Amino acid sequence: MHRLPLLVCLALPLATQAEEPAPEQPPAAAVEVIDASxxxxxxxxxxxxxxxxxxxxxxxxxxxxxxxxxxxxxxxxxxxxxxxxxxxxxxxxxxxxxxQPPRLLTEQQTWYVSGGATALLAFLLGALSRGSRRRHRREWIN
The missing domain is CATH 1.20.5 (Single alpha-helices involved in coiled-coils or other helix-helix interfaces)
Structure with missing residues (x-):
């Protein structure tokens, strides 16, 4: 954003030093004198x-x-x-x-509690799905 004015400032001296278009060429005799000088x-x-x-x-x-x-x-x-x-x-x-109030359980404790709850739920579902009848020992062998 600040580079554009910098480029313009650098271009101004070059534009002022640019050569002006040459006027009509002088006669040949004058050219020889100019060449010598x-x-x-x-x-x-x-x-x-x-x-x-x-x-x-x-x-x-x-x-x-x-x-x-x-x-x-x-x-x-x-x-x-x-x-x-x-x-x-x-x-x-x-x-x-x-x-903020302090947390009741840390992250590690939360995972431990959720694992224990899952194991307890699995045990209860297994006990309930077994039914109320009791199996005898002889039924286990087969």
Missing amino acids: STGAHGDLERRLAESEQQRQALAAQLAAQSADQDNSQDEAVIGRLRQENQRLKLQLREAQSQ
């Missing part, structure tokens, strides 16, 4: 180009550092707010847990 100016232009490139790189690095500092300060502010909210939520959780 351009060889001396060519070295000067290369030097100026190198200097402007170094300045551009320095400004780009400075701009990147400034944007990184701004991003870091914004991130730190967000982190600070989130930490405060986290502490507030932890406090609310402790208060809610302290207001």
Whole structure:
């Protein structure tokens, strides 16, 4: 979101340094005079180009550092707010847990009780399904 203005700021110096369209070409005699003078100016232009490139790189690095500092300060502010909210939520959780009545049985005890109840129910159903008549010992052998 903050990168778009950064790109625009970097593009502005490039747009201002762009070459303007060349006007009509001068006569041939003038071109020869310009060529002779351009060889001396060519070295000067290369030097100026190198200097402007170094300045551009320095400004780009400075701009990147400034944007990184701004991003870091914004991130730190967000982190600070989130930490405060986290502490507030932890406090609310402790208060809610302290207001709840303690559990009657732990999870392990609940499983033990449910297993015992199942065994008792199975025993009662087995006794009831057997019926009221008693079997004798001789009936068991077969």
